[in-house]
Amino acid sequence: MRVASSTLYQQGLASMNYQQGSLLHIQQQLGTGRSILTPSDDPVGATRALGVSQAQAVNGQYATSRKQANIALAAEENALQSVTTVTQNIQTLLVQAGNGTMSDADRGSLATALEGLYNQLVGLANSDDGNGQYLFGGTRSGSAPFTQSKGPGAYIGDNGQQLLQVDVARQMPAGNTGREVFMSVTGGAGYVVKGNANNTGSATFGTVSTTNPSDPDYGLSMQVTFAANASGQMEYTITDLSAGTTPAPVVKGPIAYTSPAHIDVAGVSFNVTGDPKDGDTMTMAPASEAGTDMFANLQTVIDTLRQPTPDSSDRAHLGNVISTATRQFSNSLDNVLTVRASVGSRMNELDALDDVGSNRDLTYSQTLSGLQDLDYAKAITEYYQRQTALQGAQQSFMQIQGMNLFKYL
Template identity: 35%
Template sequence: MRIATTTLFNIGSGNLQRHIADQAKLQNQLSTGRKILTPADDPIASARILDITQAKSIQEQYSTNSTAADSFMRLSDSTLDQVMNLIQNVQELAVSAGNPALGPAEKKMKDAELQGRYQELLGLVNTTDGQGNYLFSGYKGDVRPFTETTFGQVVYNGDDGQRLVQISDGRQIPISESGADAFQRIKNGNGTFVTAYTATNTGTGIVSPGEVLNSTAWANAPAPRDFKVAFQVLPDPLDPNKTVTTYDLINNTTNTSLIDGATIPRAAGTAFPRTYTEGGDIIFAKQTGETAAAWDFGVKLSVKGAPAVGDQFTVKPSSNVDLFATLGALSSALNNPGSGSTGGAAFQNQLNTALSDLSNALGNVLTVRSYLGARMKETESVNDTTEDLKLQHAKTLSGLQDLDYASAISEFAQNQMVLDAARKSFAQVQELSLFKYI
């Protein structure tokens, strides 16, 4: 069979070019470390690689988001911790101010310290994350949350929303807090009802915060649950040199006695239904020996000291009082401590109210911190899961696209040998031309 010279040249050239292309591909694989250089090398694997690469990029973004969210929440937690320390310092200040040995001048010195704490608090609640985002303005990150109108009175400019950060496919976690929830919506009194002295009191009675015995009974008491304890002081029938103090429980809405249903005010010089015992329980419920129909509002309180004729203490449902107003009221008390036994009792009642409100504020901030801590823990857990997914994606990608160097080097050497043989054989084929003999 005759084979044309051009055929020999074409076959040799084609084989040589194929081996050179194979060698170039192997060289490229070795230099990049990847066995798939173009989708044409393995279309199915290439599609899979694209999907996993995209998923890995998303997980990396979630990881970045989790880190940013955790940083923001940790700053919020640190700030709330400082607020708690501040409240505890103010509590210590209020307790020390109750020392009877302190005069008006010393109490004004206490107020000077309180003024500093107040300004410190105003700075803490307006803290930013260093990038201009306020921690406690709710959703309005660029709005300064609190502005002062007068001492003890602030306006909240934020909202009740929370900024959300996507930390996984199915979870957006809130990172910001509402300043109103943290520092303003604080229940006064014992959280259910609040007791308060009346400014017209002339005795030395000091009322306790009270205690809830039955929350359902209190909730079922006649709305708006506006009551008071009123005192009467009359000569003791058994000893004219002594007096007997009695008290009445009054519904301010109907101006009637809760104890016997009498209309208020009673006739002058009339003893009230119950006898007062200093520090004894004043229970808002029917007691043994009373003739009225059974009733029970589920609360009690006590009064220490000696109430005077006409002295009253109110009992109302708890309402919200902000931390700034509490500091403002304490400052007012320190600047106007009063004098004598009546002034001392009024001052102590004010201190007790401030201490109760500060305790509630401390508990409220602690509650906010607990919610924050739970979200920080969740962020940490989700981030751990994200890191596991990133590792799994990396392993899968490695299996799909990473080059087996041992196999590739062996193939490269083999192909190099074949390429060298092809070059030499093609050189010999070139010698077969008849033109060489002309």
């Protein structure tokens, strides 16, 4: 069989190209430190490496979300710490306001001080994160959540939560709404008693205590109504306001009133002292139904302190307002502290998730290393083998090139 010179050249060239390509491939592996440069090098390994790389990228995004959540929660914690301080200062001034020896001018000064704390509270409720996003606006974080144009501290945010995906199966709220912080109470807040602003007598109520939370009527709103009987003896009757009927059904009474009277109903008790008049009323309701808005409650106190107290009924009204506000702000402080505890719990959870995420990232890196990293000893050996093969191919081609009849002419 005749072998054409062109065939010899093509075969020699193909052999050199193959060896040179193989040498270049191993050089690229040595340069990058990776054994898989293209999917064709190891289709199965390349597919697995792609899946692990994507999982590692997603894990990195979780870490970014956790960092963002931590920043938001830290800003909220700072704001709540200040809210706690302001609320405690309000409680201190409420105790001072309950001093019966204060003059109208003294109470006016207290009202001014409370107004300053009111403004501080509004400012804290409208805190932002430094980037123009309000902390307590819910999903409407682009505008101030509280405004005074629609009444004392009116909330114009929403109840939505900004959720961040901080791990594979964990979405975490990055903050709390203004309603949760400034307009709510905890589930165990108990009862709040209020006097009627239209009362004409001097009856005042004392500390409210929960005596039997398993009472079947516990949790219902009640009203204590004072009325004189036919003989002029003052009596009181307790009715169930939760029934929603007129007249409200009677729970207790009529019972003869003597000061101090110990009222015990629906698992709740408190004392009433003073001289009520015919038609005077007091209401007792679960804290969640008895005014949870910190701004409205504080405004009521400020307005009442600025009113003169020329007679006993005015002084009784002032005392009842102070007593109600004291209980309300105690409940509000408990709520703020509960929210702070929730914030701290979420920050601790983020720290734990960071540890888990770091360990997961290390596992991904180790897996990728096993799939992609180059065995340098093996690669260097192969490099010299390819280099020797290329040199052999080149020398063979030079010898074959000289095998033709023209050199003998």
